[in-house]
Amino acid sequence: MTHTPSPQDAHGCPGGCGAPVTRGRFACPACWRRLPQGYRTAIVATRVAGDHIGHSHAMVNAMHWYRADSDSHADHPEQEETP
Numbered sequence: 777m778t779h780t781p782s783p784q785d786a787h788g789c790p791g792g793c794g795a796p797v798t799r800g801r802f803a804c805p806a807c808w809r810r811l812p813q814g815y816r817t818a819i820v821a822t823r824v825a826g827d828h829i830g831h832s833h834a835m836v837n838a839m840h841w842y843r844a845d846s847d848s849h850a851d852h853p854e855q856e857e858t859p
Contacts, residue, residue: 785799786798786799789804789807790802790803790835790838790839790842791803791804791807791808791842792807792842793807795807802835802838803838807842811838811841811842815834815837815838815841818830818834818838819831819834819835819838
């Protein structure tokens, strides 16, 4: 089942695929899995710790990685809803 969030509840996926992403998530499921584990760990750990500055830095670092890896989203699988 595919869920498309309303525009006010979503942002564009930073992975470059163009998928809408529900607020509270960083990327669509496919782009999140594409992101190396270290980047994912930093994003989650800083959010859980309430480290707003560290969380912002972790997300910016991940966005830089996505830009450097921009060719790999060409084979983006169909979006799936995650729990």
